[in-house]
Amino acid sequence: MNVIALSWWQLMMAAGLVIALALCTFLARLGVGRSLLIAAARTAIQLALVGLVLETLFAVGSLHWVALMGLVMLLLAGREVMARQSYRLRGGWSFGIGTLSMFVSAFSVTVLTLVAVIGPEPWYAPQYAIPLLGMLLGNTMTGVALGLERLTESAWRARDEIENRLMLGQTWQQACSGFRRNAMRAGLTPIINSMAAAGIVSLPGMMTGQILAGTAPALAVKYQILIMFTIAAGTGFGTFVAVSIAARRLFDGRERLRLDRLYPAKQ
Amino acid sequence: MANLKLHRVAIGDLEDVELEISPGEIACLSGPSGSGKSRLLRAVADLERHRGTVALGDRRQQDTPAHQWRREIMMIPAESAWWFDTVGEHFAQPMPQALAAVGIPEDAASWPVTRLSSGEKQRLALVRALSFAPRVLLLDEPTANLDRESTAQVEDWLRHYIREQKCPVLWVAHHEDQIARVANRHLRIDGKRLLEDDAETAP
Numbered sequence: 001m002n003v004i005a006l007s008w009w010q011l012m013m014a015a016g017l018v019i020a021l022a023l024c025t026f027l028a029r030l031g032v033g034r035s036l037l038i039a040a041a042r043t044a045i046q047l048a049l050v051g052l053v054l055e056t057l058f059a060v061g062s063l064h065w066v067a068l069m070g071l072v073m074l075l076l077a078g079r080e081v082m083a084r085q086s087y088r089l090r091g092g093w094s095f096g097i098g099t100l101s102m103f104v105s106a107f108s109v110t111v112l113t114l115v116a117v118i119g120p121e122p123w124y125a126p127q128y129a130i131p132l133l134g135m136l137l138g139n140t141m142t143g144v145a146l147g148l149e150r151l152t153e154s155a156w157r158a159r160d161e162i163e164n165r166l167m168l169g170q171t172w173q174q175a176c177s178g179f180r181r182n183a184m185r186a187g188l189t190p191i192i193n194s195m196a197a198a199g200i201v202s203l204p205g206m207m208t209g210q211i212l213a214g215t216a217p218a219l220a221v222k223y224q225i226l227i228m229f230t231i232a233a234g235t236g237f238g239t240f241v242a243v244s245i246a247a248r249r250l251f252d253g254r255e256r257l258r259l260d261r262l263y264p265a266k267q
Numbered sequence: 268m269a270n271l272k273l274h275r276v277a278i279g280d281l282e283d284v285e286l287e288i289s290p291g292e293i294a295c296l297s298g299p300s301g302s303g304k305s306r307l308l309r310a311v312a313d314l315e316r317h318r319g320t321v322a323l324g325d326r327r328q329q330d331t332p333a334h335q336w337r338r339e340i341m342m343i344p345a346e347s348a349w350w351f352d353t354v355g356e357h358f359a360q361p362m363p364q365a366l367a368a369v370g371i372p373e374d375a376a377s378w379p380v381t382r383l384s385s386g387e388k389q390r391l392a393l394v395r396a397l398s399f400a401p402r403v404l405l406l407d408e409p410t411a412n413l414d415r416e417s418t419a420q421v422e423d424w425l426r427h428y429i430r431e432q433k434c435p436v437l438w439v440a441h442h443e444d445q446i447a448r449v450a451n452r453h454l455r456i457d458g459k460r461l462l463e464d465d466a467e468t469a470p
Contacts, residue, residue: 163314164348168399169338178350254313255333 004214015040057126066124070107070133077102077141084145087152087262089249094148097245101144105238106136113230135206135227136234139191143235144242147187151243152262154179155250162257172251180247187239191232198228269324271311271340271403271435276319278310279303282459284319288452290433293426295446297439298456304439305345307456308405311437312342323403323435341401345408347392349380354391358398365394368424370417385412390421397428404429406438410445422449 018040026033057065081098088094110133114120120128155162158179165175198204207224211217252258268290276284281303288294296304310317313328313336321328321340328336351357355376363373369390383391389412396404409425410418426449429436440446446453453464 158348160344160346161348161350164344165350166314166334167312167337167342167344168396169334169341171334252316254329256314256316 015044054126054130057130061126063122063124066126066129069126069130073134073137074099074103074107077106077137081141081145081148085149085152086265087149087156088265089152089246090261090263093246093249093261097242097249098141098144098148101238101242101245102137102140104241105234105236106133106140109230109234109237110136113226117226132227132230136231139231140234140238142190143187143239146190147183147239147243148246150186151179151183151246152250154182155257156259156262156264159257159259166255166257172248172255172257175255175257176247176250180243183243183247184239187243188236191228191235195228195232198224204228268433269326269402269435271437272320272322273311274320274322276307276310276317276321278315278317279306280459281307281456281461284461286454286461288435288437290435291430292451293429293436293438293449294452294454295438295440295450296454296456297441297446302456304456305407307461308342308407308437308439311403311405312337312340314342338399339401340403340405341396341399342405343392343396343407343409345389345411347388347395349383349388352379354378354380354383357395359400360398362394362398365397365424368420368427369394370420386414386417389413390417393421393425402432402434404434404436404438406436408439408441411441418445425449 018036022033022037022040025031025036053069057069078095078099081102082088082094085094089097110129111123113132114123114129118128118132123129155176162175162179166172194204204224204227206227207220210220210223215223249261250258270290271286271288273284273286276286284307286294296307298304306315309315311321313321313333323340349357353376355361357380358376361376366373366375371387371390371394375387375391389409393406393409404425406425410421413421422445428434438449440449455462455464
């Protein structure tokens with residue numbers, strides 16, 4: 001591998017570009033300079049910290065620490081799913097459903113991929129497990145958040161339709177089937193789009209990174225395809241589980257629409 | 268044919284509602300806005316949580332699967348919702364005679380739902396509900412959006428249907444003259460209670 005080492009002053013040059021951009025937006029009174037700088041600073045600090053954590057983790061490499069890291073990532077992702085909902089389920093259900101569905105999909109797909117496809121020694125080797133899990137969690141999180149958002153928002157808005165369907169004797173599954181389908185589609189659209197556009201419109205970030213870091217393109221492509229497929233599976237199963245549980249939770253045992261279980265999040 | 272029975276039903280402000288409606292009987296329900304007329308209908312249809320028991324004959328609400336209960340004890344809301352593209356897709360079976368009886372052309376089944384007026388929606392919602400052949404009707408101001416002529420048509424058609432099918436009916440009505448025309452019994456909501464008003468009843 002012929003990696004060209006990146007030194008800090010080279011990063012400073014890239015940072016200079018961002019600062020120049022911020023200066024321009026400030027002069028043009030666009031009002032985004034401040035949030036741009038904060039976001040850039042957050043990127044630098046957060047990634048540097050993660051780098052430290054990963055260095056330590058790679059050095060230790062025990063299953064316990066890898067599992068703990070995975071758990072922390074999962075809980076943060078669950079919190080993020082909840083934070084993105086404009087209507088949340090009461091009693092912590094939004095957090096619970098988000099976390100559970102990502103655990104079911106992202107974790108199992110990661111473990112499956114590690115054990116059955118990549119096969120590092122040991123299977124939980126952190127340099128494979130953590131990036132794979134991170135990538136899966138990040139994408140599954142988007143899918144689950146979009147799916148749940150679409151479902152709860154449309155239930156909130158289409159209350160009349162759902163109840164009118166119930167009045168005509170439809171089961172709760174029939175009454176919300178259209179909304180469930182739309183929610184599933186909303187969750188899966190991003191990954192379907194990025195799979196369809198991969199390589200034509202954009203070179204996926206991970207592949208680009210690998211090529212820049214010196215991997216042969218053919219190998220980078222294989223890894224990228226692997227990642228795309230696992231992300232699609234993880235997002236799909238995660239969204240399916242989340243939308244199914246949330247749809248069930250919107251109705252009670254007597255198949256009544258229970259919008260009192262939702263509350264609008266403060267914007 | 269079975270009686271619709273309410274025993275100690277409580278929902279919202281209403282408490283201890285006792286009511287028995289026999290087959291073919293129309294019980295009109297009136298009361299000020301916000302007194303809980305629609306919510307009582309929702310309780311009977313089991314669309315909202317409530318206390319007490321509701322039964323059709325020996326069959327109790329809680330012993331019947333909810334969707335099956337609602338298909339038989341059918342509530343028709345004041346404002347209906349439509350989800351398919353055309354009217355006819357919402358019907359369980361073609362209803363040419365019912366459409367004629369409420370003064371709507373037979374080709375209404377192919378009308379797009381986006382072009383329906385509020386009066387057409389209200390009449391079509393009644394026809395839609397009856398296409399499922401319910402055993403009990405819970406009508407929430409079924410003529411609120413109709414002019415005098417359509418109101419008379421709909422009243423005649425409903426009364427005929429109810430007499431023929433022997434449905435127990437709970438009918439939320441605002442106007443005293445309508446109550447006088449259609450009701451066999453008149454119930455009024457007064458605060459927490461449901462009172463029987465014996466004064467006016469239809470022949």
